[in-house]
Amino acid sequence: MVWRCKQWKRRWVILDEEALYYVHDIDKPTLITNCMLATVREADTASEIQFGFEVLSPNRRTYLLQAENEIEMQEWIGAIRDCTEKLITGLSQESKSSEDSASGAIPSEDIVNIQKANPVCADCASSNPEWASINLGVLLCIECSGIHRSLGVHVSKVRSLTLDSWTPASIALLKDLGNDAANKVWEAELGKCGDWSRPKAKSSRSEKERFIKAKYIDKKFVGGIGTDLSLDEAAATGNTKELMRHIVHGNVDKYEDAEKDTPLHLAVTNGHATCSEMLLQNNGKKFLPQKNNLGMTPAELARQPDVFGVLSTFAA
Numbered sequence: 001m002v003w004r005c006k007q008w009k010r011r012w013v014i015l016d017e018e019a020l021y022y023v024h025d026i027d028k029p030t031l032i033t034n035c036m037l038a039t040v041r042e043a044d045t046a047s048e049i050q051f052g053f054e055v056l057s058p059n060r061r062t063y064l065l066q067a068e069n070e071i072e073m074q075e076w077i078g079a080i081r082d083c084t085e086k087l088i089t090g091l092s093q094e095s096k097s098s099e100d101s102a103s104g105a106i107p108s109e110d111i112v113n114i115q116k117a118n119p120v121c122a123d124c125a126s127s128n129p130e131w132a133s134i135n136l137g138v139l140l141c142i143e144c145s146g147i148h149r150s151l152g153v154h155v156s157k158v159r160s161l162t163l164d165s166w167t168p169a170s171i172a173l174l175k176d177l178g179n180d181a182a183n184k185v186w187e188a189e190l191g192k193c194g195d196w197s198r199p200k201a202k203s204s205r206s207e208k209e210r211f212i213k214a215k216y217i218d219k220k221f222v223g224g225i226g227t228d229l230s231l232d233e234a235a236a237t238g239n240t241k242e243l244m245r246h247i248v249h250g251n252v253d254k255y256e257d258a259e260k261d262t263p264l265h266l267a268v269t270n271g272h273a274t275c276s277e278m279l280l281q282n283n284g285k286k287f288l289p290q291k292n293n294l295g296m297t298p299a300e301l302a303r304q305p306d307v308f309g310v311l312s313t314f315a316a
């Protein structure tokens with residue numbers, strides 16, 4: 001299908017299962033936008049563009065496109081909306097099936113409390129953030145959430161506070177950690193990095209992207225470990241903030257396999273559901289098959305009658 005875009009050049013545009021691209025070189029389509037957070041609508045009639053429609057990307061850039069005729073325009077609008085819906089539904093189903101059958105919308109009272117505790121985006125201080133990273137335990141504005149999504153789920157798992165399904169354990173993690181506690185780890189030494197500062201709400205997307213990559217990929221501002229507790233001790237005592245330090249410093253990734261209790265075993269045995277969730281969301285799934293000196297995996301331990309409050313984290 002051929003479209004015209006804003007500069008009124010004819011372009012081939014393709015839509016796959018998650019994003020819209022335009023194509024100069026068939027081997028290298030150029031991303032226009034991921035459909036997850038995109039909005040599509042007919043162009044304003046005042047624009048006098050026949051068969052025109054607009055795609056609003058998560059970074060608030062608007063692409064004005066023109067189809068060949070009315071039917072094609074409606075087909076494209078319908079296809080992009082279907083794509084968005086499938087991506088959002090798919091995420092909800094994925095979290096339902098893989099994490100917890102009890103997942104659902106966050107209760108509105110919890111949303112109010114979470115937003116009250118985190119009134120601005122963790123990365124750019126835009127007010128009223130409505131997105132979250134469930135593994136990092138922070139609230140984000142829509143633009144920063146788009147940047148987080150582009151980093152990949154191994155770095156940040158983005159969910160909408162209002163549109164997505166949440167597990168009780170993920171909600172508890174967000175309530176327990178939050179922007180201030182997370183930033184104390186991720187930005188511990190930001191003040192000492194002379195040429196860096198947190199971007200502002202009005203900063204450009206590229207400035208925000210540069211900062212977010214420096215913060216979460218390069219870990220430029222984390223400094224030293226800043227805790228006397230070991231990874232095992234943090235997990236065993238349910239200390240989510242200290243556990244986060246170990247996660248940020250890569251100590252879960254470096255953890256050596258041994259026939260003993262892993263941090264996940266320790267969190268489970270001591271009934272710390274939030275720490276269990278934090279580990280599972282941050283590369284701690286590698287502990288799931290590991291057996292301790294009693295020959296038990298963390299999930300087997302969680303099913304013991306004297307371990308309370310952790311089982312839902314392991315529900316199939």
Ligand SMILES: [Zn+2]
Pocket residue numbers: 121122123124125126140141142143144145
């Ligand atoms: Zn932001």
